[in-house]
Amino acid sequence: MRIYVAVTDNExxxxxxxxxxxxEVNFWQPGQAESFRVLSPGEPLLFKLHAPENFIVGGGFFAHFTPPVQCSLVWQSFGEKNGVVSLEELRKKVEKYRRHRPIAYADYKIGCILLVQPFFFPRDQWIPAPDDFHLNIVKGKTYDTSLGTGKEVWRMVSEKIRHWSVPGSSPQPRPVYGDPILVKQRLGQGTFRLSVLDNYQRRCAITQEKIVPVLEAAHIKPVSEGGQHTVDNGILLKSDLHTLYDRGYVTVAPDYKLHVSKRLKDDFNNGKYYYQFDKTELWLPHNASERPNREFLEWHADTVFQR
Structure with a gap:
């Protein structure tokens, strides 16, 4: 297993x-990097503060990387879990790192390293940075937990988080910290939203709309009904279609075709725009494991859809 020791903003x-x-937290990146390939989902990213506080102080488990996307969407998805108190503060942080003059209401694009089950060490448990983690390293360094320094760093981290837990995480298996075994991580709401956005290549699964501010990650089975923030429980829809989906005026059958309820016209004496999409087949993610779960689709069609 790999661990990534990442240079981390102290504030x-x-x-x-x-x-x-x-x-969950968003370990956002001010640059324009289109990928983050140093970790696989479930592998740890550790927080290493800037010198002179040259210590490993916590970490989280990598869930997903979102290529540069507008700050407004990042704030809407994660709020204070971006590490700032407001959208304006997020903009100021980006400007600080990019070293350019402020631009009023600029909606900068930033990359997002999304971490679940983050942990933070109290001051008396901080771990000195490895000797080979040189001060001129700008972003971070990868280590193998089966060898030398990586093995020792992971041993120290494991000892500190062995009995750590996150609210609501008990139904989901947690990492076995003594041995570097990866397990599937439960996503938070923000990670779910951006993961679904990327899985559908930032386009509505029905209309192919690409205007990101009007796209929303719809839960097939709501969390209130026992659904979870998993990518196979999500469909990317325009906001109006999302509303109709949640209220049962449209559904997606297990064959991945959209069905529009006759109740739409009965209740509102309208709906011509939406009936043109009746029997339309969903545009699906390339990865089969990220496509809508057919059991969840059947549940929505049987339970929520207004026939």
Missing amino acids: WFRFLSERAPLD
């Missing part, structure tokens, strides 16, 4: 550690 760490425990 970001302190802000979030004061709000722990948290189910």
